[in-house]
Amino acid sequence: MLKFSEDHEWVNLDADICAVGISPHAVEQLGDIVFVELPDIGLAVNKGDAVAVFESVKAASDIYSPASGEIVEINNALLDDLTAITPESAMANWLFKIKINDAGDLDSLMDEAAYNAMIG
Amino acid sequence: MEERRTPLYDFHIANGARMVPFAGWDMPVQYTAGIKAEHLATRNGAGLFDVSHMLQVELSGNGADAFFERLTPTDIGAVAEGRVRYSMLLNDAGGVLDDLMVARLDGRLHLVVNAGRAAHDIGHLRQNIDDSTKIDVHHDRALLALQGPKAAELLSYLGLDLDGFRFMDIRHFTLGTIPLVITRSGYTGEDGFEISMPANAAVDIAKTLVATGDVTLAGLGARDTLRLEAGLPLWGHELDETITPTMAGLKFALSKKRRDAADFPGADIILDEFVNGPKRQLVGLLASGSRPVRDGTILLHDGVDIGIITSGSFAPSLDRPAALGFVETHLATEGTTLAAATRGGETPITVVNLPLVSHRYFRG
Numbered sequence: 001m002l003k004f005s006e007d008h009e010w011v012n013l014d015a016d017i018c019a020v021g022i023s024p025h026a027v028e029q030l031g032d033i034v035f036v037e038l039p040d041i042g043l044a045v046n047k048g049d050a051v052a053v054f055e056s057v058k059a060a061s062d063i064y065s066p067a068s069g070e071i072v073e074i075n076n077a078l079l080d081d082l083t084a085i086t087p088e089s090a091m092a093n094w095l096f097k098i099k100i101n102d103a104g105d106l107d108s109l110m111d112e113a114a115y116n117a118m119i120g
Numbered sequence: 121m122e123e124r125r126t127p128l129y130d131f132h133i134a135n136g137a138r139m140v141p142f143a144g145w146d147m148p149v150q151y152t153a154g155i156k157a158e159h160l161a162t163r164n165g166a167g168l169f170d171v172s173h174m175l176q177v178e179l180s181g182n183g184a185d186a187f188f189e190r191l192t193p194t195d196i197g198a199v200a201e202g203r204v205r206y207s208m209l210l211n212d213a214g215g216v217l218d219d220l221m222v223a224r225l226d227g228r229l230h231l232v233v234n235a236g237r238a239a240h241d242i243g244h245l246r247q248n249i250d251d252s253t254k255i256d257v258h259h260d261r262a263l264l265a266l267q268g269p270k271a272a273e274l275l276s277y278l279g280l281d282l283d284g285f286r287f288m289d290i291r292h293f294t295l296g297t298i299p300l301v302i303t304r305s306g307y308t309g310e311d312g313f314e315i316s317m318p319a320n321a322a323v324d325i326a327k328t329l330v331a332t333g334d335v336t337l338a339g340l341g342a343r344d345t346l347r348l349e350a351g352l353p354l355w356g357h358e359l360d361e362t363i364t365p366t367m368a369g370l371k372f373a374l375s376k377k378r379r380d381a382a383d384f385p386g387a388d389i390i391l392d393e394f395v396n397g398p399k400r401q402l403v404g405l406l407a408s409g410s411r412p413v414r415d416g417t418i419l420l421h422d423g424v425d426i427g428i429i430t431s432g433s434f435a436p437s438l439d440r441p442a443a444l445g446f447v448e449t450h451l452a453t454e455g456t457t458l459a460a461a462t463r464g465g466e467t468p469i470t471v472v473n474l475p476l477v478s479h480r481y482f483r484g
Contacts (some may be wrong), residue, residue, distance in 0.1 A: 029138075031341070034434040034441070035411045055412055057434045057451045058341055094280040 002114035003066075003106055010091065011066045013106060017092040018067055022054065024087035030056040033082045038096055043071040045098065052095055065098060067105035073097040096118045107114045126172035127262045127322040135337055143236035145173040148339040154440040159345050159436040160334035162308055163477075166268040168326065168335045169343055173235035173274070176258040176316060177245070183252025188222065188229055191248060193365065193384040195375030199224050204288040204303050205440040206373050209244060210363060214393075216368070217244060219353065221314075223290040223303060230290070230301070232263070234355050236451040262322035265337075266329060267312030267346070272482065275302075275313060276330055279355065286484035287311070289424040299324065307343060309475060316344055327481025348444060349435050351404060351474030357415065357430040358402055358444055366393035367446065368421025369402045369474060400427060402453045404472040412441035413469060418461040421451055429460065436479050446470065 008026035012019045027033075028119045035055035037051035037052065044067040044081075045051050074096045085093060110118065123146035132139065137148035144439040148170065150158060161167055179188060185196045192312075194207040201224050218237040223230045233241045245255055266274065276282055280293050283444045290303045298321045306312035317325055344354070353359045353368050364386070365373055371394060379385050382391055407413045412434050419427035427447035436440035447458065454473045459466035 031150060032154045032434075041377070055434075057345060057412075057436070058149075060412075060414065 001106075002112060003049075003109035004112065005064070005066055005109055006118070008119075009063060009066055011109065012094070012107060013103065016100055016103070017072065018069070018098045018100050018106070020063070020066060020096055020098065021094045022063060023091060023092040023115070023119075026061075027085060027090045028087045029056075030054060030061060032057050033085045036079055036082060036085070036095075038074045038079070039071045040077070041074060043070055045069060045071060063095060065094050066102040066109060067098060068102065069098040069100035071096055072099045124173075126170055127319040128170045128172065128326055131158035131323050131326055132170065135153055137339060139415075140340070141323065142340060143173060143234070143238075143257075144363075145235060147173060148337075148481075150335045150339040150341045153336060155339070155345060156351050156434075156436045158336055158338035158342035162268045162270070162310065162346055163437050164214045164339055164341060166266060166274055166335050167269040167338035167342065168329055169265040169312070169338050169340075169344075170262075170268065171265050172262040172319075172322065175207050175233045175235065175238035175241070176261050176263065177231040177233065177242070178228050178256040178258065179231065179245075180256070181253040182211055183250060187249060187253040189378070189384070190229035191385065191388070192222075193374045193378045193387075194222065195377040196222070196229070198375065198377070201225070201227070202290055204290050204305055206370075208359075208370070208373060209241065210365075210385040210390075211361055213362070214364040214389035215364075216355070216359040216363055216365060217241070217361060218355055218430060219359055221303070221305065223259070225290050225292075225301065228254050232432055237355060260319050261351075262317055264314060264315045264317070264318045264322065264325060264329075265308075265312060266335070267306045268306040268310050269480065270334055271312045272311070274329065277332060278328065283484070287481040295328070300325075306348075307352055307381050309352070309477055310346075311480055323359055344431075345433050345436055346432055348442065349437055349475065349477040350443065350479060351402075351476060353402070353444075354431060356366045363446075364390050366390055367398040367401050372434065384466055397449045399449060400446040401449050402444060402474070403428075403447055403452050404476045405445050405458075405460075405469050406472055406476075407441055407443065407465065407467050407469040410441065411462075411467070413443050413460045413462060413467060417443075417445075419445060419447055419469065420466065421448075421460040426451055427458070431441070435476065442476050443469070444474075
């Protein structure tokens with residue numbers, strides 16, 4: 001089940017494990033990514049917590065947790081080559097996975113059509 | 121609020137620019153190449169920037185020199201025909217109301233002021249003027265900056281005779297039938313040119329330059345990272361009404377004749393700092409790690425607030441983050457380690473001399 005947040009994260013729920021990434025639109029808007037910080041495995045997070053950071057040349061952007069739960073996996077390979085973070089790869093590049101407490105946390109998110117309508 | 125558009129707006133869109141509001145204008149922050157690529161293309165070749173949002177003003181009349189000197193610390197009499205100076209409008213506290221370029225051409229003074237201060241500056245000029253000086257604001261002109269080590273070669277290739285045309289010169293040129301006023305100056309630390317032209321010629325000139333195949337279109341993003349590496353101040357960051365030229369490392373802009381006469385706004389404060397040093401001064405700062413330290417970050421020494429970051433970014437030519445900021449003068453020596461109070465805790469950050477990337481102006 002693929003959904004999108006207003007903050008341009010995408011989430012993909014598989015059983016109770018939720019993979020989180022940022023949308024192609026967000027990557028395009030950020031421009032050249034120069035720094036990424038991912039959360040620690042085992043971190044307990046609440047829905048809406050800022051859990052990761054993307055920095056472009058000009059600005060910093062927080063990545064928010066779409067649900068409450070625990071960080072169970074992070075995509076460290078992403079940090080090896082930040083130039084590989086492109087709009088084309090954005091949907092394949094998950095950042096972290098959360099074992100979520102309540103799938104209801106994701107009810108307020110948008111489906112792809114609604115998200116595409118939002119970004120115009 | 122509706123943003124104003126330069127004559128190159130459609131040209132920018134057609135070339136894949138991402139437009140952002142800046143100082144009341146809709147300006148390209150970057151094109152498809154991206155900030156890093158545009159920055160490096162300018163350092164290694166030539167970048168073309170639309171800076172038509174900056175205001176071009178002309179002062180003429182018998183009293184123009186005296187009028188200009190009443191507002192600035194510049195010995196304008198020493199600015200010969202065909203020459204350009206960096207100057208600034210000062211307030212009575214020695215603070216910088218705006219920084220600007222002033223040139224003498226055809227016996228008149230040509231000023232270029234920041235877009236974000238244009239309305240303020242015009243008000244300030246009009247408030248202080250008398251009948252012996254006339255102000256003409258050139259809303260009908262565009263301004264393009266061609267910057268980088270290949271800029272001169274490109275203009276020569278297009279038929280401009282640059283013989284004897286050095287850094288901080290201004291001269292009339294003609295490209296085809298288009299009359300241009302060009303200064304050999306810029307905001308990148310590289311050799312380069314700022315080309316003033318009638319607004320209706322801007323698209324033709326831009327297309328002619330791009331058609332050489334050696335010019336990369338560059339937006340405000342690259343303009344900012346280039347000037348940061350070059351240690352050049354940006355009003356609103358390294359300059360404002362509370363920051364003196366002495367604090368901002370601009371002693372060179374205080375003419376000796378004017379210092380001796382002590383007859384410019386804020387002279388008492390500025391001259392005291394000139395001799396005894398300001399309380400804080402502008403430095404370059406390199407943080408450890410790969411995370412940029414941003415504008416507004418407080419700097420600490422032994423846990424005490426001793427400064428602030430005023431511009432922080434990734435510096436493409438250094439391939440690492442870099443910043444400008446003010447620190448207390450006794451700590452403003454290269455190699456001093458401070459701490460930047462970032463959200464995640466304290467990040468070690470080291471004071472370095474400016475510029476961070478050496479200037480490569482053409483001095484003939």
